[in-house]
Amino acid sequence: xxxxxxxxxxxxxxxxxxxxxxxxxxxxxxxxxxxxxxxxxxxxxxxxxxxxxxxxxxxxxxxxxxxxxxxxxxxxxxxxxxxxxxxxxxxxxxxxxxxxxxxxxx
Numbered sequence: 001x002x003x004x005x006x007x008x009x010x011x012x013x014x015x016x017x018x019x020x021x022x023x024x025x026x027x028x029x030x031x032x033x034x035x036x037x038x039x040x041x042x043x044x045x046x047x048x049x050x051x052x053x054x055x056x057x058x059x060x061x062x063x064x065x066x067x068x069x070x071x072x073x074x075x076x077x078x079x080x081x082x083x084x085x086x087x088x089x090x091x092x093x094x095x096x097x098x099x100x101x102x103x104x105x106x
Contacts, residue, residue, distance in 0.1 A: 039060060041092075046075075047059070047060050047075060050075055050076075055075075055076075056075045056076030056077070057076050057077050059075075059076065059077060060073070060074060060075050060076075061073070061074045061083075062074075
């Protein structure tokens with residue numbers, strides 16, 4: 001297993017890929033990496049790999065900054081006032097709609 005230095009921390013090399021163009025066609029076989037970044041619950045996800053190697057805590061933040069682009073994607077803990085975290089949990093839950101009432105107004 002190879003190791004590398006990242007942020008002054010020796011860790012195993014992360015598994016990942018790279019794409020050099022954006023086509024907006026993620027379903028075609030020649031562009032299967034287009035726009036995809038694994039942030040799921042599985043051990044192969046980017047955040048799970050970083051966390052399991054002790055590089056950063058098991059959390060990430062994604063902030064979109066309007067229609068002109070921009071924003072951030074941060075791994076680990078951000079220290080900012082009034083920042084709210086939602087934990088990454090391995091268990092899954094499902095909600096079920098039992099009843100829906102739609103009232104017509106005049």
